[in-house]
Amino acid sequence: MTKTFELNAYLGERRKLVDEAIVRALPDGGAGDPGRLKEGMRYAVLQGGKRMRPLVIIAACEAVGGAAEAALPACCALEMVHAYSLVHDDLPAMDNDLERRGQPTVHVAFGHAGGILVGDALLSQAFMALMRGADRVPAANLVAAARVLAHHSGVDGMVGGQALDLALGQDAHDLAALEQVHALKTGALYAAAGALGALYAGADADTVQSMETWGLKFGIAFQHADDILDDDQKALRAQALARVDQLVGECDALAAPLGDKAEPLRAISKWVRDRAHAAAAGVKAD
């Protein structure tokens, strides 16, 4: 399988499933929509994006013996949390960004209050989407999935990472401090992705833990690669690149016992390593 595995084809097929499921999981913009809230939610989620977190969910699910379709409720939920975080991050009180994915940001298109409410509504809708798996997932795994999503999204995860980032400002002068932010702000949602993929495959607690750790390491590597691509944290670039190699090696070790089923996971972590190295060599990747 290793020689013939085509990551782009794999991601393209799964991405189609994810995109179709997300459209179904969002409120229908055609029904009553006071304040254009539903329209704003759809705008925030359906304007593109790589869908990397849902694709990691599916790869983790398949790596432990599940089917992609079983994981779609978790894919929709996590992408909604990701979208809400971007909407709030773009607000004037945060980064005050006017464009995202080549379009006006949500607060530009729907007003500042609209941006706040769209983000809030997406977070709640995420837990509605997660529960769509209720009939296909063991009840204990569904409860664990709600806990995992809340934990990694909240104060001990992404929101805590954003707060830490704001508190540190430009003070992240060493790799350890930088990685603490990366682990919470970006790594947490990827840790959730690994765990959710395993939970929606019906996996046991040890397997879920292993995939959660895979996701955390991958997420930190993903953020280092993103920093290199964006020319951020230049003083730490060489150390960050070395860490990407180390983290991807640790991901591979976690995936090794899963055999061929984990080929997509291996290809995804290799993609992030190649992306980081290409960016460091001055080649712009997608």
Ligand code: GRG
């Ligand atoms: C405001 C609650 C709150 C959280 C904000 C996600 C975040 C925390 C801030 C956005 C800025 C940033 C650099 C976050 C790191 C995570 C990251 C790389 C986000 C972009 O993810 P991609 O590249 O985006 O997956 P697409 O557009 O492909 O979905």
